[in-house]
Amino acid sequence: MIEVTKVWKRFAAPVLCDVTLTVPTGCLYGLIGPGAAGKSVLLKCLAGLLRPERGSVRLFGQAIEALDEVSLQAVRNRVGMLFQNNALFDHLTVAENIAFPMRRRGITDESVIAARVADRLRAVSLAGFEQRLPGGLSGGQKKRVGVARATVTRAEVVLYDEPAAGLDPVTSQKIFDLLRREQQEAGATVVMVSSDIDRLLTVTDRVGMMLDGALIFDGTTAEAKGSLHPVVKQFVHGEVDGPL
Amino acid sequence: MSAEPHAMERPQGPAEVAARRVLADARELQGVFLRTLYWTAKGRREPGEVARQCFEVGYRSAFFLSVTMGFIGMILVFQSGLQLLRVVPDLTLLGATFLELLVRDLGPTIAAMMLATRVGAGIAAEIGSMVVTEQVDALRMCGVDPVDHLVVPRFIASVVMTAALVMFSGLVSFAAGGATAWFVFDVQPLTYINFSLLDRGDLITGLLKCVAYGAAIPIVSGWCGLTTRGGSEGVGSATTSAVVNSSLAVIMLDLVLTGAGFVVFV
Numbered sequence: 166m167i168e169v170t171k172v173w174k175r176f177a178a179p180v181l182c183d184v185t186l187t188v189p190t191g192c193l194y195g196l197i198g199p200g201a202a203g204k205s206v207l208l209k210c211l212a213g214l215l216r217p218e219r220g221s222v223r224l225f226g227q228a229i230e231a232l233d234e235v236s237l238q239a240v241r242n243r244v245g246m247l248f249q250n251n252a253l254f255d256h257l258t259v260a261e262n263i264a265f266p267m268r269r270r271g272i273t274d275e276s277v278i279a280a281r282v283a284d285r286l287r288a289v290s291l292a293g294f295e296q297r298l299p300g301g302l303s304g305g306q307k308k309r310v311g312v313a314r315a316t317v318t319r320a321e322v323v324l325y326d327e328p329a330a331g332l333d334p335v336t337s338q339k340i341f342d343l344l345r346r347e348q349q350e351a352g353a354t355v356v357m358v359s360s361d362i363d364r365l366l367t368v369t370d371r372v373g374m375m376l377d378g379a380l381i382f383d384g385t386t387a388e389a390k391g392s393l394h395p396v397v398k399q400f401v402h403g404e405v406d407g408p409l
Numbered sequence: 410m411s412a413e414p415h416a417m418e419r420p421q422g423p424a425e426v427a428a429r430r431v432l433a434d435a436r437e438l439q440g441v442f443l444r445t446l447y448w449t450a451k452g453r454r455e456p457g458e459v460a461r462q463c464f465e466v467g468y469r470s471a472f473f474l475s476v477t478m479g480f481i482g483m484i485l486v487f488q489s490g491l492q493l494l495r496v497v498p499d500l501t502l503l504g505a506t507f508l509e510l511l512v513r514d515l516g517p518t519i520a521a522m523m524l525a526t527r528v529g530a531g532i533a534a535e536i537g538s539m540v541v542t543e544q545v546d547a548l549r550m551c552g553v554d555p556v557d558h559l560v561v562p563r564f565i566a567s568v569v570m571t572a573a574l575v576m577f578s579g580l581v582s583f584a585a586g587g588a589t590a591w592f593v594f595d596v597q598p599l600t601y602i603n604f605s606l607l608d609r610g611d612l613i614t615g616l617l618k619c620v621a622y623g624a625a626i627p628i629v630s631g632w633c634g635l636t637t638r639g640g641s642e643g644v645g646s647a648t649t650s651a652v653v654n655s656s657l658a659v660i661m662l663d664l665v666l667t668g669a670g671f672v673v674f675v
Contacts, residue, residue: 209546212546212550213549214546214549214550234440234444234554235444235447235554237549238549238552238553238554239552241549241550241551241552242552244550245550246546246547246550248543248546248547249543250542250543251543252542252543252544252546252547253544253547254544254547254548255544265551266550266551266552269551269552269553270551270552
């Protein structure tokens, strides 16, 4: 379970304002909202990459904002993450990028690593790309390599920041379906930020909507679709007229 | 929504803001330093990574450093010779004096300043660009401390190669100075090569400086890289900061170690 309690975070201006949120174990939670609403910052707080100035983020029962960098590593070993800009390591091949989290978690059996990498590449339709460098991939291919790396360790918690950005509609739907299937098979708790609302809502169990750093809606996918909150209604249904 | 807690805090003056920033920077730098030592002792190295960094720091700096130190040797011997001739018309100790100065202070310090510009800038730029493309965050999410993965190999390579480079470039500098002494002041090589003023204190102080500078440059530059903010502009600022702060660290360490060497060995 992920528990966020009264979290505040600011840079030049406040980006998270009193956010309280609970994601049950095994839930696929979709985080939606307009640009600069604080979604990616909240995701980074969940990963312990950013520390909130006030409030608490509990992962696996531990308040991670209180942990030092070395202790945080043990927590992060149980978390996978896909970054908005993919964050692939430039100097490593596709196969090495995907294998990297496994090696760093102490898996040394090369046959296990090779089999898992091949499985991930097949899952994201990139079989045969093992020896390519990230610089030679298209934006969509990089995104898929990022998805493969985020899911390679079968982490208990997986955080996705825009998993379908830059992908065509067909590939995008395939990625969402893949992530849903992975989540169900592993029983993982997933938090997914995406601007592709229509496809996101086909796979989520629960949805939260952020606006100006605050969580203004938290409920099931069905509740989100039927919400009468003017902002949520306008955003979920993509209406032009409304408060946004 | 509750009221923002920061709105309740009292406003801070510019001096207080600057002081807080310096303290925060010092804490961060100390954190990078301690984590570097911790992971040097306990970390797991990627095969060949330290060797690759030794090549980057050592081999790729050797020519630049040798040329620079060679010219500095020529200039210093030429200027020292001119000054000495004004006082006493005897240049028999020109080589011995220059050698003592080179071993004890000038060799390590000038070479380290040169390394700070070349190696420090490279470290900060490489790590800084990884920060702005979220690769450092990705490392952290793979259970890797960026200090362990990025700073420690450069730290080990820098400590080893700085000592080697200082010795090699010092030799070049002394030889270039000897050539100047011979051609300009007619000081014969056998007279110039004089170890009589060199003692144990000079060697230990010089070696300690090599190790201290070699350690300081990657730690300071790595810290500048890891604290990069923003995009390419941030990488530029981090690179500039790395050169400035590494050079400053070298000068400050020089003062401390020279003082300590004087107290212990004189």
